[in-house]
Amino acid sequence: MHAMHARLPVNFVLEERLERYADAIEKQPAVYRGCWTRACWPLGKSGNGFDEARVDLGCGKGAFIVESARREPNVLFVGIDAEPLCMAYAAQRIMEADLRNAVVVPLQGDALQRIFAPGEVSTIHLNFPTPYPRKRDAARRLVSLERLIEYREVLADSGTLRLRTDSQPLRDFALTQLDLAGYRIVHSSEDERAEHPDEPSSEYEERLCAAGAHVLALWASPANKPVCSEQTASLSLVDYLPEDLFEGRYVPHGMEQTIVNLRRQKERAARGGRA
Ligand SMILES: C[S@@+](CC[C@H](N)C(=O)[O-])C[C@H]1O[C@@H](n2cnc3c(N)ncnc32)[C@H](O)[C@@H]1O
Incomplete structure (x- = not known):
């Protein structure tokens, strides 16, 4: 999975790149709170x-x-990522494409309310978010209850949150969190690429689909605010795995080692059962 502090390619001086493509990087995003589109x-x-x-x-x-x-010059696209190396590459791409309607912001996913006013965002895309399968890392997921409650505040009433992932456990966990955070599902797909073939791809989509993944999608819109948003869902993604542990099928990115270990445990248990 994508390391938060990825190793730099040889001869790649991060500071120099960030400086060179600085026009596409917004370092003081809070200044635009409430007036991004203007x-x-x-x-x-x-x-x-x-x-x-x-x-x-x-x-x-x-x-x-x-x-x-x-494709959509009248829409402003704001890319947010916590990893500076990604910001450098994304800013380079924006500038080389000479785009005036895209900007990147180097921040953590919990910063949305600091940089956007209530209702200011029409769509939040979550493309192949890092799954963080372990229970102790659940709060880091971009689809955790806490994050989803924050996204609600900046989304327009008619806005949508659009999750695309290769991971059925992460998608099923997200469903529990969306329900608790007061969203309604407006679209769900087991094969989003087939249903929306013209949607732009992300790097991870290209890479994981080449390895056999299908794109799972959920689109959700703010519904009635829950009176109480208490966490009741299981936080380990292991609890969302299918019984057959993806036997003969694609294993979601980030869960490969977990699946190997669980299959070994299952085999040992089966052998033990026979003895
Ligand atoms: C698996 S990659 C997917 C990248 C891209 N969306 C794609 O589909 O190709 C996950 C990205 O999320 C970023 N990320 C992970 N946790 C984050 C957080 N809490 N806040 C902001 N970005 C985060 C990582 O730095 C990484 O670039």
């Missing part, structure tokens, strides 16, 4: 601003926002 409208261009602001949270190296921004 404040980021390109200088010298007539008009009242972008139609809407969409966020790609955990945007990685930016393939998805760059292609999305190229």
